[in-house]
Amino acid sequence: MTTHSLPVRTDTPARTPAEKPAGRGRRLLRQRAGRQHHAGPLAYVLLVIMAVLSIFPLYWTMVAASTDNTRVSQTPPPFLPGPNLFSNLARAWDEAAMGKAMINSLIVAGVIALSTVMFATLAGFAFAKLRFKGRNVLLMLVIGTMMVPPQLGVVPLFMMMSELGWSQQLPAVIFPTLVSAVGVFFMRQYLSEALPDELVEAGRVDGAHSLRIFWSIVLPVARPAMAVLFMITFVHAWNDFFWPFVVLDMTNPTVPVALTQLSAGYVRDQSLIMAGALLGTLPLLAMFVVFGRQIVSGIMAGAVKG
Amino acid sequence: MATSTTKALTGEEPPGPPGTPGGGKTASRRSALLHRLDVKGAPFAFVAPFFIVFAAFSFYPLVYTSWISLHDVELATLDVMEWVAFDNYVELWGDSQFWNALQNTVTIGVLSTVPQLLMALGLAHLLNYRMRASLFFRVASLVPYATSVAAAALVFTMIFERDFGMINWALGAVGVDPVDWEADKWPAQVAISTIVIWRWTGYNALLYLAAMQAIPADRYEAASLDGASRWKQFTHVTVPGIRSTIVFTIVLSTIGATQLFGEPLIFGQGPNGVTGGADNQYQTLGLLLYEEGWKNYQMGRSATVAWVMFLLLVLAFAAQRLIRRLRSRTS
Structure with a gap:
């Protein structure tokens, strides 16, 4: 063990000793072994039931999206996929403005996730490793902002956007969500564990300025957490509903906004509705299939704060 | 709590091997000044984007909501606000x-x-x-x-x-x-x-x-x-x-x-x-x-x-x- 010439830092608020992660770095994002009981048959049965309940509504979305209106409305309802999946998806893409909505959502969620990750890493680094006046107060302020539901400011926000001429425009959805308190806190927790003080110190001794240290020392260390934060933010931004619903309209919707229009018609075309719902969920499902492990560990790592 | 340990981490002393005092030449004094500025100012610059966006798009709307609630405002004419107190x-x-x-x-x-x-x-x-x-x-x-x-x-x-x-x-x-x-x-x-x-x-x-x-x-x-x-x-x-x-x-x-x-x-x-x-x-x-x-x-x-x-x-x-x-x- 090396002797620390640096002061040992004990100022990690909002965390009890029992919840202190065991190690540094990537281990934070890896699942730690907890209690070691083996699961019995009953536990497996219950878990399988939970998994079925979780997945079934989406499976059934696919079933309904692959049949036609008459079959969906039969009793008993269909449980197996029909032949019309791709034609229904194509119809949803063209007729229900889902194509435009998907592209809009991609832009909105992509920009929001990128900017959230960038600003959260910057602020997280400052809160974790830099010393400045009022740091703890400002950090408490960040945590406090998590308690303010954005929905409550919707009337002034709407007025602001129409004054700026952004009503029905994507910037109206993007700008209010460019940063996230959860993201800042998440990156701070990660960097205070994963980034050794010695590295930052070494950069200082070499005469590097703060931005340079951020760029060449912090970013490489932060990358795994940044990737996780990107995905979680993307999911949230993609699914965000209230504010986009208020400020956008059907000529320029995001996916959730377009989905509300699907069900508003006089004749409800059930399989078209389900095809739209499926289409709007597919990108995120694909992300979960490929990066499920990282997303799960990211949510769990963010959770260890109590 | 932070102040007692500040120096060790941010290196408020000018860079350079110990024993060579930073003063003397203007160039090194200026770089020392820049360094101090960087060490003092950079943290605030790093956390500023969060607070600016939050203030503009969350905090201000929240506060302004209470002001609007004391007025009659119609959706079609958002700039016409009529004071109605607690009506x-x-x-x-x-x-x-x-x-x-x-x-x-x-x-x-x-x-x-x-x-x-x-x-x-x-x-x-x-x-x-x-x-x-x-x-x-x-x-x-x-x-x-x-x-x-x-x-x-x-x-x-x-x-x-x-x-x-x-x-x-x-x-x-x-x-x-x-x-x-x-x-x-x-x-x-x-x-x-x-x-x-x-x-x-x-x-x-x-x-x-x-x-x-x-x-x-x-x-x-x-x-x-x-x-x-x-x-x-x-x-x-x-x-x-x-x-x-x-x-x-x-x-x-x-x-x-x-x-x-x-x-x-x-x-x-x-x-x-x-x-x-x-x-x-x-x-x-x-x-x-x-x-x-x-x-x-x-x-x-x-x-x-x-x-x-x-x-x-x-x-x-x-x-x-x-x-x-x-x-x-x-x-």
Whole structure:
């Protein structure tokens, strides 16, 4: 063990000793072994039931999206996929403005996730490793902002956007969500564990300025957490509903906004509705299939704060 | 607490090997000055974007909401504000639709939050076992979290459909008469709560699981040495061990419940959505806020509802703190 010439830092608020992660770095994002009981048959049965309940509504979305209106409305309802999946998806893409909505959502969620990750890493680094006046107060302020539901400011926000001429425009959805308190806190927790003080110190001794240290020392260390934060933010931004619903309209919707229009018609075309719902969920499902492990560990790592 | 350790970490002394004083030449003095500026200023520059965006798009609107709530403002003429003092609040107080929405928000909030967190606790306990395919079960329980409110509400609208929905078909199979999950008040609130529960149980379970895994194993060993059963260990070691996370999820779910909007809106199938059913039987405060502002064009009243929602949250947390303080005093 090396002797620390640096002061040992004990100022990690909002965390009890029992919840202190065991190690540094990537281990934070890896699942730690907890209690070691083996699961019995009953536990497996219950878990399988939970998994079925979780997945079934989406499976059934696919079933309904692959049949036609008459079959969906039969009793008993269909449980197996029909032949019309791709034609229904194509119809949803063209007729229900889902194509435009998907592209809009991609832009909105992509920009929001990128900017959230960038600003959260910057602020997280400052809160974790830099010393400045009022740091703890400002950090408490960040945590406090998590308690303010954005929905409550919707009337002034709407007025602001129409004054700026952004009503029905994507910037109206993007700008209010460019940063996230959860993201800042998440990156701070990660960097205070994963980034050794010695590295930052070494950069200082070499005469590097703060931005340079951020760029060449912090970013490489932060990358795994940044990737996780990107995905979680993307999911949230993609699914965000209230504010986009208020400020956008059907000529320029995001996916959730377009989905509300699907069900508003006089004749409800059930399989078209389900095809739209499926289409709007597919990108995120694909992300979960490929990066499920990282997303799960990211949510769990963010959770260890109590 | 930070000041005593400041120097060591940020290196307030000028760079360079010890023993060569930085003063003397102007060049090195200037670089020392720049260095000091960087060390002092950079942290603020790094945290500034967060606070600027938050101030502009969250804090200012929240404060301005209270100002607007004291005015009459119409959606079509947003720049014309007529001062009415507390008229909006007085009208809201006398409006039965408001009390109905408040009541629905509370009942749906309880119906959706309590089972959700209890189930999440159970699921987390199951996920905490050592087992095969643990990653699959974790990702599977997170799948609803990947589904948007809109998509989830559309699917559940069909599953709860009166005439051909799956739930009524299953109920019919065991001899129960079909339920009108949209038009009847309590069934509608149960159905809407089901959507919330479905979407958030797995997410909360993962938060609990993370906290459970941080409980030191020796606490369980000590408990089992004392002869505590598995159930006793769960209630006496696990639950107290993740207490702060439980409080955290209660806070998050309470905030979510007071803001509930998408589920009842879409479950109402279009025209009835904003009013929360033909008789407002599942209209929440979130829906009322939208109806006042964007259907009745009364932005002042809409802001009033928003401000009342905020007060409601503050009250809820004050009550929670009070209960906690009373409980810790009695125990």
